[in-house]
Amino acid sequence: xxxxxxxxxxxxxxxxxxxxxxxxxxxxxxxxxxxxxxxxxxxxxxxxxxxxxxxxxxxxxxxxxxxxxxxxxxxxxxxxxxxxxxxxxxxxxxxxxxxxxxxxxxxxxxxxxxxxxxxxxxxxxxxxxxxxxxxxxxxxxxxxxxxxxxxxxxxxxxxxxxxxxxxxxxxxxxxxxxxxxxxxxxxxxxxxxxxxxxxxxxxxxxxxxxxxxxxxxxxxxxxxxxxxxxxxxxxxxxxxxxxxxxxxxxxxxxxxxxxxxxxxxxxxxxxxxxxxxxxxxxxxxxxxxxxxxxxxxxxxxxxxxxxxx
Amino acid sequence: xxxxxxxxxxxxxxxxxxxxxxxxxxxxxxxxxxxxxxxxxxxxxxxxxxxxxxxxxxxxxxxxxxxxxxxxxxxxxxxxxxxxxxxxxxxxxxxxxxxxxxxxxxxxxxxxxxxxxxxxxxxxxxxxxxxxxxxxxxxxxxxxxxxxxxxxxxxxxxxxxxxxxxxxxxxxxxxxxxxxxxxxxxxxxxxxxxxxxxxxxxxxxxxxxxxxxxxxxxxxxxxxxxxxxxxxxxxxxxxxxxxxxxxxxxxxxxxxxxxxxxxxxxxxxxxxxxxxxxxxxxxxxxxxxxxxxxxxxxxxxxxxxxxxx
Numbered sequence: 001x002x003x004x005x006x007x008x009x010x011x012x013x014x015x016x017x018x019x020x021x022x023x024x025x026x027x028x029x030x031x032x033x034x035x036x037x038x039x040x041x042x043x044x045x046x047x048x049x050x051x052x053x054x055x056x057x058x059x060x061x062x063x064x065x066x067x068x069x070x071x072x073x074x075x076x077x078x079x080x081x082x083x084x085x086x087x088x089x090x091x092x093x094x095x096x097x098x099x100x101x102x103x104x105x106x107x108x109x110x111x112x113x114x115x116x117x118x119x120x121x122x123x124x125x126x127x128x129x130x131x132x133x134x135x136x137x138x139x140x141x142x143x144x145x146x147x148x149x150x151x152x153x154x155x156x157x158x159x160x161x162x163x164x165x166x167x168x169x170x171x172x173x174x175x176x177x178x179x180x181x182x183x184x185x186x187x188x189x190x191x192x193x194x195x196x197x198x199x200x201x202x203x204x205x206x207x208x209x210x211x212x213x214x215x216x217x218x219x220x221x222x223x224x225x226x227x228x229x230x231x232x233x234x235x236x237x238x239x240x241x242x243x244x245x246x247x248x249x250x251x252x253x254x255x256x257x258x259x260x261x262x263x264x265x266x267x268x269x270x271x272x273x274x275x276x277x278x279x280x281x282x283x284x285x286x287x288x289x290x291x292x293x294x295x296x297x298x299x300x301x302x303x304x305x306x307x308x309x
Numbered sequence: 310x311x312x313x314x315x316x317x318x319x320x321x322x323x324x325x326x327x328x329x330x331x332x333x334x335x336x337x338x339x340x341x342x343x344x345x346x347x348x349x350x351x352x353x354x355x356x357x358x359x360x361x362x363x364x365x366x367x368x369x370x371x372x373x374x375x376x377x378x379x380x381x382x383x384x385x386x387x388x389x390x391x392x393x394x395x396x397x398x399x400x401x402x403x404x405x406x407x408x409x410x411x412x413x414x415x416x417x418x419x420x421x422x423x424x425x426x427x428x429x430x431x432x433x434x435x436x437x438x439x440x441x442x443x444x445x446x447x448x449x450x451x452x453x454x455x456x457x458x459x460x461x462x463x464x465x466x467x468x469x470x471x472x473x474x475x476x477x478x479x480x481x482x483x484x485x486x487x488x489x490x491x492x493x494x495x496x497x498x499x500x501x502x503x504x505x506x507x508x509x510x511x512x513x514x515x516x517x518x519x520x521x522x523x524x525x526x527x528x529x530x531x532x533x534x535x536x537x538x539x540x541x542x543x544x545x546x547x548x549x550x551x552x553x554x555x556x557x558x559x560x561x562x563x564x565x566x567x568x569x570x571x572x573x574x575x576x577x578x579x580x581x582x583x584x585x586x587x588x589x590x591x592x593x594x595x596x597x598x599x600x601x602x603x604x605x606x607x608x609x610x611x612x613x614x615x616x617x618x
Contacts, residue, residue, distance in 0.1 A: 043352045079406035093402045097388035
């Protein structure tokens with residue numbers, strides 16, 4: 001069995017990661033998670049994508065929303081609202097415990113990797129979830145008039161302002177998480193997460209970027225665009241605003257320096273020839289993961305293919 | 310009508326404060342609250358006595374417990390417990406909103422007085438609650454082997470270790486809250502709070518101490534000892550450990566430099582003569598406040614007496 005490293009954002013990536021968790025032994029799986037949208041809110045360090053992955057893989061997530069915890073209550077937030085407090089970021093009572101505990105761990109001197117290992121264990125998960133970096137990388141969204149912090153753009157303004165560019169602050173001081181031995185993984189799978197704000201922050205980390213550029217044959221992209229639209233979130237909207245066609249070719253172009261293989265949805269097979277001509281091996285699959293079985297099926301399709309290639 | 314300033318700790322003091330709130334106009338009432346047991350916990354500034362007073366006076370308190378909020382839930386704490394987090398301090402979900410909002414206000418540059426005014430307004434209370442100081446005074450409990458922070462002693466160790474002394478850190482830099490014009494109050498009432506850890510931190514603040522020493526005739530003590538025991542909490546236990554008799558005379562001795570008048574419970578009237586000989590005017594009343602009406606009745610008894618004196 002090969003070893004698989006997933007590059008993963010939040011909701012969309014976590015779905016595929018759950019599929020991989022079901023079919024692989026933990027020792028064959030590593031999941032690198034974007035931390036570019038981490039932020040400090042109400043004195044708490046919040047890592048939305050790490051939480052989404054952790055909750056999803058541990059069966060703790062609210063599957064209907066894709067983020068947050070199941071059987072969640074909102075009593076703190078409701079009381080905070082009555083105090084005219086800051087309630088634009090949804091903080092459930094159980095979710096809050098994660099932020100409080102992680103913040104405490106980080107203040108006690110643990111690295112984000114160590115805090116993630118500790119939390120993974122507490123959520124009964126193997127130690128296979130890795131923040132992309134122990135250092136802070138902050139994603140900013142450039143709009144026509146203002147540079148917005150990611151959460152302000154994503155949650156407060158609900159992705160409404162048109163995007164012109166993205167800025168990642170902190171890259172000079174940030175290193176790719178040194179707990180991850182890239183050479184130990186024969187296959188690297190880029191999950192169907194938002195390329196601009198979930199995957200690109202990772203790709204800006206020098207060590208990972210160089211590894212992908214040097215080994216594009218071991219990198220497989222799972223398209224986040226299906227049937228000319230985003231599987232989830234603002235990917236398609238961002239592509240349009242950046243002047244890109246909303247199709248799989250644009251995704252292939254985005255990743256062309258890093259990857260030689262792409263999974264596209266069967267509904268997009270008319271693009272197969274064009275993308276093949278771009279130098280990609282193109283694989284068809286059903287990329288829509290709207291229930292547990294479809295997540296497992298997609299992971300199995302990918303693994304079956306990569307084990308033979 | 311005279312103006313009344315209460316010196317008040319948590320649960321016991323808040324009961325009498327509620328009685329005063331019911332019978333006085335807000336413009337005739339000020340409530341100075343101990344902040345010596347404030348602490349920072351899980352990155353949150355927590356002011357237990359201010360919260361107890363605020364919740365009690367706004368009808369938001371859990372009357373059965375005396376602290377915390379009514380209709381409280383504990384979902385964050387329960388989730389934190391599953392993460393092996395720090396759960397020794399009881400943080401309800403609604404209560405948490407207060408700590409989160411106050412912490413945010415303080416970090417935004419508001420003083421504790423300003424944050425208290427803002428919170429009071431949000432709890433539909435007049436602006437008559439004053440933290441004893443804007444600066445931090447920290448109460449430590451000296452036990453045989455260790456100096457314990459107050460919350461560690463009070464909550465974590467449930468007041469079990471015998472006390473030998475008390476230490477107040479930060480007094481050099483702390484000033485009595487300058488929003489309180491002591492000369493504007495004709496009467497100062499020391500609530501039946503713990504003398505050692507609720508009232509004494511205030512008395513260590515120079516401006517208040519000097520004012521009481523210079524005007525003991527305007528200071529009335531309400532005994533926290535009734536029928537040879539504490540009304541509430543560890544007062545009697547502490548008195549014993551400090552080698553004091555658990556009776557009203559010991560309370561009178563404690564306050565003798567600051568006050569010329571004391572209300573004692575009818576059950577303690579055998580001490581009346583002795584305390585009178587100590588230079589106190591002694592007033593008998595029913596000091597046990599176990600329902601709303603008894604709180605109002607006691608406040609009325611005190612005010613009626615002081616209006617005539």
